[in-house]
Amino acid sequence: MTAIELRDVTVRLGDRVALDRVSLSLDHRRIAVIGANGSGKSTFARLLGGLVTAESGSASVLGIDPAHRSTELRRRVGFVFSNPDAQIIMPTVAEDVAFSLRGERLPKAESVARVAAALERFGLGALADQAAHDLSGGQKQLLALCAALIREPSLVIADEPTAYLDARNSRQIADHLLSDAGHDLVLVTHDLRMAGRCDVAVLFDAGRVVASGQPDAVIERYEALLSC
Numbered sequence: 001m002t003a004i005e006l007r008d009v010t011v012r013l014g015d016r017v018a019l020d021r022v023s024l025s026l027d028h029r030r031i032a033v034i035g036a037n038g039s040g041k042s043t044f045a046r047l048l049g050g051l052v053t054a055e056s057g058s059a060s061v062l063g064i065d066p067a068h069r070s071t072e073l074r075r076r077v078g079f080v081f082s083n084p085d086a087q088i089i090m091p092t093v094a095e096d097v098a099f100s101l102r103g104e105r106l107p108k109a110e111s112v113a114r115v116a117a118a119l120e121r122f123g124l125g126a127l128a129d130q131a132a133h134d135l136s137g138g139q140k141q142l143l144a145l146c147a148a149l150i151r152e153p154s155l156v157i158a159d160e161p162t163a164y165l166d167a168r169n170s171r172q173i174a175d176h177l178l179s180d181a182g183h184d185l186v187l188v189t190h191d192l193r194m195a196g197r198c199d200v201a202v203l204f205d206a207g208r209v210v211a212s213g214q215p216d217a218v219i220e221r222y223e224a225l226l227s228c
């Protein structure tokens with residue numbers, strides 16, 4: 001179970017209050033985060049991963065305070081962002097996935113075998129030696145996901161992972177993220193169908209949580225908010 005606890009958390013970015021006294025307690029495997037542009041979703045995701053710090057309040061993710069032990073948290077968290085180009089680090093597909101395992105100091109043969117198995121699982125086996133930057137957008141996002149999941153993180157934080165993908169690729173990424181039993185998921189998305197497949201949804205508006213609970217009910221609340 002993902003244990004996420006926020007108590008009265010405020011995050012300021014520049015002169016903006018991006019999160020405004022947010023309190024939340026979530027113990028669900030798949031958490032959807034929805035809301036209008038600029039409502040604070042990405043800031044929330046980044047806070048959970050220790051990428052931004054709170055000005056006040058307290059937070060706990062997987063029992064870890066992201067502000068104080070973010071290195072430990074980052075070992076247990078995998079990130080996937082909307083722009084897969086920004087996530088490619090190494091020249092070829094196989095090298096890029098192998099790079100994710102560098103911290104584990106595995107024997108070479110074991111690393112090669114794990115990379116090959118992961119590439120097969122994500123349908124990238126035939127592309128192992130291709131230049132990563134030459135992949136299509138959908139293939140790049142699969143590569144980013146593969147590189148994040150090969151470390152077997154306890155929690156995956158995905159921030160609009162299907163933003164630039166067509167319907168077929170979106171579905172493929174969504175299926176991997178949502179059906180993989182091995183990790184918990186925090187999914188920031190504008191795709192309400194994808195949000196509806198999660199176990200709980202959280203709705204942000206102007207930096208505050210305005211609803212959380214059963215996804216269909218929260219999505220309905222969001223649609224009502226949008227039509228105001």
Ligand SMILES: Nc1ncnc2c1ncn2[C@@H]1O[C@H](COP(=O)(O)OP(=O)(O)OP(=O)(O)O)[C@@H](O)[C@H]1O
Pocket residue numbers: 013014015016017018035036037038039040041042043044
């Ligand atoms: N680096 C920054 N410096 C100053 N303000 C920022 C910064 N990043 C975000 N903000 C502001 O913080 C608020 C929340 O932004 P955030 O990116 O969390 O929203 P979001 O809900 O993820 O939006 P979107 O759906 O457009 O991605 C917005 O008002 C935004 O303008």
